[in-house]
Amino acid sequence: MKIAVLPGDGIGPEIMTEALKVLKVLDLKLEFEQALVGGAAYDAVGEPLPANSLALARAADAVMFGAVGGPQYDTLPRAKRPEQAILGLRKELNLFANLRPAIVYEELADASTIRADVVAGLDLLILRELTGDVYFGQPRGTRTLENGEREGFDTMRYSESEVRRIAHAGFRAAMKRSRKLCSVDKANVLETSQFWRDVVIEVAKEYPQIELTHMYVDNAAMQLIRNPKQFDVMVTGNLFGDILSDEASMLTGSIGMLPSAALDDKSKGLYEPIHGSAPDIAGKGVANPLATILSAAMMLRYSLNQDAAADRIEAAVRKVLAGGYRCADIQQPGKRTIGTSAMGDAVVAALG
Ligand code: NAD
Numbered sequence: 264m265k266i267a268v269l270p271g272d273g274i275g276p277e278i279m280t281e282a283l284k285v286l287k288v289l290d291l292k293l294e295f296e297q298a299l300v301g302g303a304a305y306d307a308v309g310e311p312l313p314a315n316s317l318a319l320a321r322a323a324d325a326v327m328f329g330a331v332g333g334p335q336y337d338t339l340p341r342a343k344r345p346e347q348a349i350l351g352l353r354k355e356l357n358l359f360a361n362l363r364p365a366i367v368y369e370e371l372a373d374a375s376t377i378r379a380d381v382v383a384g385l386d387l388l389i390l391r392e393l394t395g396d397v398y399f400g401q402p403r404g405t406r407t408l409e410n411g412e413r414e415g416f417d418t419m420r421y422s423e424s425e426v427r428r429i430a431h432a433g434f435r436a437a438m439k440r441s442r443k444l445c446s447v448d449k450a451n452v453l454e455t456s457q458f459w460r461d462v463v464i465e466v467a468k469e470y471p472q473i474e475l476t477h478m479y480v481d482n483a484a485m486q487l488i489r490n491p492k493q494f495d496v497m498v499t500g501n502l503f504g505d506i507l508s509d510e511a512s513m514l515t516g517s518i519g520m521l522p523s524a525a526l527d528d529k530s531k532g533l534y535e536p537i538h539g540s541a542p543d544i545a546g547k548g549v550a551n552p553l554a555t556i557l558s559a560a561m562m563l564r565y566s567l568n569q570d571a572a573a574d575r576i577e578a579a580v581r582k583v584l585a586g587g588y589r590c591a592d593i594q595q596p597g598k599r600t601i602g603t604s605a606m607g608d609a610v611v612a613a614l615g
Pocket of ligand 1: 274276278329330331332333334347349358518535537538539541542543544549550551552554592
């Protein structure tokens with residue numbers, strides 16, 4: 264299995280080194296090939312996503328992505344900005360399903376701004392459709408009406424094939440977990456949402472093992488704060504998913520711990536931590552590599568069908584936290600604070 268490794272900028276290379284360290288001791292016959300993206304690629308060849316990096320990602324079975332960006336690139340024209348690398352990869356690889364887990368380890372429940380008993384042990388997965396909805400629907404723009412009033416407008420739309428493929432991704436993810444799927448929409452008000460719900464119900468017939476429920480997005484936003492542990496897998500459109508996945512990530516309170524994935528319809532995926540390139544701590548050896556290590560575990564589960572190896576990594580991370588090891592971002596009184604490389608070593612040692 265070929266893995267394209269795109270470390271990027273800032274802390275990207277540091278955290279990627281640790282994820283590779285963990286993957287390499289698993290003895291899974293993975294082949295790694297590295298290429299430049301983001302600001303690092305712009306500095307080298309003048310493009311944030313050079314053709315050879317894209318070709319490597321296309322040819323691979325999965326892509327591991329670090330992070331891109333930095334203040335020195337903020338004044339570049341949009342097409343040359345580091346973020347274009349991630350947008351370009353999503354588009355070129357047809358990555359339409361964004362998987363955003365929100366996991367609260369018992370030991371880190373105090374990091375959340377929500378009461379520890381509400382979030383401790385949370386293990387939730389949100390699937391957000393990434394390429395459709397009101398973000399891309401046409402027509403869109405601003406115009407002046409006959410009476411001289413100006414207005415802005417966007418179009419919310421989902422085609423049947425778009426809803427079907429994200430619904431399938433949701434059901435497939437639920438099959439790998441507790442077999443419960445909650446589809447989030449606004450079917451009481453929006454035609455697009457009623458259509459979404461009808462199509463999800465049709466797709467559900469192919470997954471009789473899964474318990475499907477539906478929830479309106481306003482209620483889902485409330486329930487995520489009130490009782491987030493009622494959910495296992497949620498599937499929703501681009502707009503609602505954008506908001507709910509950020510809300511869910513904040514239930515955990517620790518940005519350095521959260522992995523993510525973006526998948527195509529054949530479960531090929533790009534895996535990355537949700538945080539950015541953290542230029543403020545780059546090169547200091549203090550970045551938390553656990554989000555990237557957990558992204559590697561997601562890659563094993565969702566793209567490479569190596570569920571047992573994914574479980575091993577996740578169990579090792581739990582063991583390291585239970586053993587009292589912390590990086591600076593999740594520092595707690597009485598716990599041992601260690602650097603990026605030592606955290607990678609600790610996870611390797613905990614693999615058993
Ligand atoms: P950021 O996520 O990089 O950092 C926010 C804060 O969290 C910083 O204080 C940082 O030190 C800390 N932090 C982040 N990851 C950490 C980790 N693993 N361990 C310890 N601390 C960590 O967000 P930002 O500062 O808003 O953005 C910095 C750059 O990253 C910008 O150029 C932005 O465009 C880019 N960015 C890239 C991605 C991506 O590559 N997918 C995502 C978000 C932001």
